Amino acid sequence: MPDVAPSQKEQSMLLQKEMISGHYDALARAKDEGKKVVYTFVPGNLTELMRSFDILPNLPEINALQSGMRKLSGGYISEAEKHGHSEDVCTYVKCDIGMLKKGNIGPTGVKLPEPDLLLLSYTGCFTFMKWFELLRQEYDCPVAMLHIPYQGDGKVHDHYRGYVIEQLETEVIPKLEAVTGRAFDQDRLRASLALSAAAEDDLVYVLESARHRPSPIDAYFGGVYYIGPIFSAFRGTEEGAAYYRALRREIDQRVAAGQGPVTPEGELETERFRLVIEGPPNWTSFREFWKMFYDEGAVVVASTYTKVGGLYDRGFRHDPDNPLATLADYCMGCYTNLSLPARVDLVEQYVRDYAADGFLINSVKSCNSFSVGQLLMLRQLEDRTGLPGGFIESDLVDPRYFSAANIKNRIESYLQMIEQKRTAGPAA
Amino acid sequence: MDVCVGIDLGSTTTKAVILDSSQREIGRGITNSRSNYEVASSIAREQAFVQARFNLTHQALSEDSRLADLEERFLPVLERNFRIQHYLEQLQRLEAALLQAAVAPRHRDQRRNIEPVLETILAAMAGRAPALFGALAVRKSEFFRDLAAADYMQLAEEAADPKGVTFDTLSSLFDQAILPVENTGGSKALEALIDSALDTTLVALATRLSNDIELLRRAVETARAVRIDEVASVGTGYGRQRLPFPKEQIRSEILCHGLGAHTMFPDTRTVLDIGGQDTKAIQVDERGIVTSFQMNDRCAAGCGRYLGYIADEMNLGVHELGPLAQQSTFHVKINSTCTVFAGAELRERLSLGQRREDILAGLHRAIILRAMSLLARSGGISSEFTFTGGVARNPAAVDALQHLVNDNYGEQEINISPESIFTGALGAALFAHRTAREAA
Amino acid sequence: MKPELEKLVTRARTLFDDLDLEAVRSWKNAMPDRKAIGHLPVWAPRELIWAAGMLPVSVLGGGDRLEIIRGDAYFQSYICHFPRSTVELALSGRLDALDGMLFPSICDVIRNLSGMWQMLFPDLYVRYLDLPQNFDLEVGGRFWRHELEALMRDLEALAGRPISEDDLxxxxxxxxxxxxAVHRLYQARSREPWLFPADEMYIVLRAxxxxxxDEHTELVERYLELAPGEAERQRQDRSRIVVAGMFCEQPPLGLLLTLERAGCFIVDDDLFLALRWPEIEVEITDPPLDGLIEAFLRQGALSASVYQPDGKRGAWLVESVERNHAEGVIFCAPSFCDPALLEQPMLVAALDESSVPHTQFKYSEDTGQFAAIREQAGTFADSIRLWGEA
Structure with a gap:
């Protein structure tokens, strides 16, 4: 996803970098080549469906986090605030609006095309709705709204699925057809879904490799790279499937060699702490943040953020035999669409499955969908796992909300506490 | 003898604690943190070593039955003389710094007049030193900056001449000069001062202690000759990253506070620490090991610094706020503990006719409410409950805490040590001791 | 104030001050086996609850009267105030009179609060109400019917009796x-705002x-009769404004008072949507549920929590300004309220297009200081007056 890659590059990372810049180039050429562009979100993205219409997806969340990593977000956010956006609200939105107001130059320096359609797949975040209502004012283009029911009681009910399928049939597909002037081709969709499922198998294999000791991957900081292609424009593509095959081979080699994860500071040689992390990372100081863990020998063995674009490790696979139903199930199953109790269950399961020494919550100011209730999650998880939880606060792309000294202090205190408990043995 | 040192670099003060090999505290020091942590740390450390030296002397005297009854008459005098000499030495440095500051071009016209005024003031200050450290003297502070400022400003006011050397000139000179004086230290010169203090003391007491003088001198010199070896040290606190310690000698203040509080009150299970920049709620087990903690978020609302702003706004000393708030008779509900808006809120309430003491009581309660939510986040309050940090010395804060604890967790006593400011440094010294033991 | 109005206002004030829900308790105690179901802002199908013989209770936070001791422990500083006081109310036992709680889908805070409730109160009936964002009768309508029917089954189980079509x-x-009745009160105030002081009307509605x-209808109707009878409520000339952004976390009464004292008459607002939605008539159909479903889908996006498919966000606000002959709009949104603050730029654009003056500030339900607001609202009221004269 981010392309400020670790210095010690793996082959897959170079591949990913090429794919992502290739995609931005394709977006830049789209209008000349007569291709249609749809803006949409990561959770609940309908990439296979869009690709079956030969549509290029553009993901404002990814642009925002890329801007964050390239230290551009601060300026964009100020720009949006100058245009009347409150300092209280989501900085992804403000970063996107600010970028737009400053000429819509994408993260790789090429201008982004205007959307032919805004596909508002409204999964797990109310801000998405406002975001595209705001973009709708900037671009005079149609919006397709896909309301994804929330798993309020922890379940996906049949009538939810029916509702989503009906919206796909009556709202989304007709609008995609109108924009492209092509008829919906179910066979193309099926073929694409089969490619998705293959990539998903490989991704899960990679994520689950963190069960090894030492873990060959960092499932949070490294994890955001691994999810990059499948969470953005490459799910259901040949390129995407090839990337995950290559990645899987690489990880197999690391496991065989007993190697730890690759980080921007080099390979992590001694795994001292195994952690589970809940919440998105900070992008403006991503490398500095990662280094704080690296310095202490902490490796993240599982994370929830890497599930916002699909909870594949809990068994879901795109199913070519039921194309619309599988898209509906995919949308409803993203991490941000889970109820709070289900999120607690998931983190608890991760702590156990990955034999973690503790869990840490990075609470970001921007994202109420993630943040509200995290302090209760913390208490519940401490009670259930008997392990101490850590709590740090930052933001997605607002550099004003990353206080390095404060965060470092908390991380160190937290890890020293685990260390102290470990050396002292269990209390009497 | 082998000792372990713990240093706590707080945002407001820096503390040092020295433990001997049986974990007994033999010395401590405290100074304001300034902008230079390294200097603050060496000054606090030096103070602690001087105190350790006095403690050794005390030990040497009390071990000798012939000297035991002299000790009470002798040691306090020795300590006072040491302090006077130290103070005088600092005054000399202050004088030099003041004269140097007076050379600045903007004082060119007045320079000839300034110098004698400064000399007069400094001479008067030196004259006051013995009284300042007299046996029954009450000092508002132990920091040189505060003590010197109080005398200097008063004398400057008297000496100032609106037509010649003005008070503003004198006070700005002081502000300039005090920084370099404060920021020197950390040499071994302080220990040498003990020798000259000893001479002065023996001379002064010569007639009263005629027969025992030699005995005393020898005992003191024996104690002075003991080699104190620092075998391990651990740094902690807000500025710990800037200490010249290797990484493994740095511990989080959370762990140090937990262990320190456990040492002061061994049955402690919950610790609340409200310092200048942050508030911490810590849970510890029966060994003093931290099991969970929470800190305030990135904003300093509800920390000690907030009270500092309020005090500035009201033109009061921080230590005056609590007693004033205790005079409140009417409940005022304050919802915001935002440091940035503190001044405006205060002025508006005063303009609405609310009483200063009632507003203050409301503010104290608001701060403690923030602490209560951190305590709840960290797992609540279990007996025994220990309150540390600068705000633990504020009686109104303690009252508010006691009420809220009783209301929400049942009747419970709150442990507060008058020494609680040293909790973190003590914990750090204990960690140092542990390191030393493991290495041995 | 005449005794009869004073009695009515005192009653409303008592209900407003009643953080312990004593009124709900006494309603329940009046008959055996009565139950009450709470719901959070902005709206819930109260008709279904009442049809099951249970009392719907709109829970609107703790205002500025509640000291937050437990509630803060669960929320970071950048989250609005509303959930803190709501959790405080619940954890301190003040909501014990409620036998269930509904969480309408209006924002991520309330959404996640539904999960917190499930964990904090495992024995309580808790339901997340996913309001449809697709307004097609066949699509969103079918989904909404499923949701309402499921809710009805739950309510029947709680009440221990079926909901008949006649009940509904x-x-x-x-x-x-x-x-x-509520609509008539809004209209009457818009015509002669000096007759209905903002803080008084607020507590009458809040009741x-x-x-x-039925009881509330009677109260509102009586208030409509009595308020104009106060001799000192003489016609006054102030700036007529519409207030927007207060649909969830409630403004403290002091804030409403401050706006009036600063020279404004509030002629419309977005408070109490639970009492006002749907704005269109609910037809009594056969079966009756159909009318309810249809009315919800047709009502339009009056609040930030409902999707606006045609891109005309803010149309209702411009329409309200025109209908109420308002001279300006004050955006008065709670700090950290995502829906209200995110849509503000769109509403501003709509107002600018229609040349309606506006100003904005933020509050929280426990704001205690109004000096800055008074200053700003006063300046705004004066400036639109000058604008109007120019």
């Missing part, structure tokens, strides 16, 4: 009458959050 018809009629619909 009667209930729909009772709430239609209540909405009608509808805890009273049975």
């Amino acid at each position: 018809r009667l209930s729909i009629a009772a709430f239609a009458a209540n909405r009608h 509808g959050c805890v009273l049975p619909p």
